[in-house]
Amino acid sequence: MNLIYLLVAGLAVFFVIRMLVLARPGIDLVAAQAALKSGTAVLVDVREAGEWAGGVAKQAALMPLSDLRGSRTQWRAFLEKNPGKKFLLYCQSGSRSGMAAAQLRKEGLDAVNAGSLSDWDRAGWPICKPKGLR
Numbered sequence: 001m002n003l004i005y006l007l008v009a010g011l012a013v014f015f016v017i018r019m020l021v022l023a024r025p026g027i028d029l030v031a032a033q034a035a036l037k038s039g040t041a042v043l044v045d046v047r048e049a050g051e052w053a054g055g056v057a058k059q060a061a062l063m064p065l066s067d068l069r070g071s072r073t074q075w076r077a078f079l080e081k082n083p084g085k086k087f088l089l090y091c092q093s094g095s096r097s098g099m100a101a102a103q104l105r106k107e108g109l110d111a112v113n114a115g116s117l118s119d120w121d122r123a124g125w126p127i128c129k130p131k132g133l134r
Contacts, residue, residue, distance in 0.1 A: 027112045029123040032088050043087035044078075045116065046100045050090065057117060058126035065096045068103060079109070088114040 005060065035041035045056050046065040056062060067074045087104055089097035094116045104111035114120070121127050 004014050007080060015096040016021050027088065027114055029115070029119060029125075032112075032114050033123070033125065035086055036088070041088050044087055044089045045091070045117070046089050046097050046101075047091050047117075055117070056130050057090065057129040058128050060090070062130060065091070065100050068100055075076070087111040090114045090120060106109070107129055 032041065032043075036043055043057055043060040044063050045052065046063060046068070048064045049062070052062055059079060063074055063078055067101040087089060087101070087109060089100045089104075089111060090096040090113075091100075093115060094125070098113040101111040101113045117127070
């Protein structure tokens with residue numbers, strides 16, 4: 001019985017560490033801002049539509065993680081429209097953007113976790129209400 005508890009505890013620790021690693025931004029926000037300004041990167045908010053009403057980073061494309069993992073109704077056209085670009089992904093905490101970046105990298109795209117909306121706000125990037133959600 002103790003072995004089962006130890007195994008469960010070990011798995012829990014593994015998943016917590018995995019989420020912490022995924023949540024770490026994979027790019028310095030100053031470098032990210034420079035890439036966006038030069039046009040070599042696009043900023044993507046991977047939160048779900050209901051979360052955007054509170055504000056998004058200015059010029060971020062609004063592309064929910066659920067669509068990336070599902071039918072790709074929105075993501076397919078977005079990826080085709082941005083060939084060769086670096087995808088800078090953020091979410092509320094940095095966890096979902098880490099998962100999205102990992103998925104896109106598996107597909108051969110240049111994608112990094114750009115952290116959380118709070119990180120962008122603290123770095124001085126303008127936060128705005130998305131059009132149509134005002």
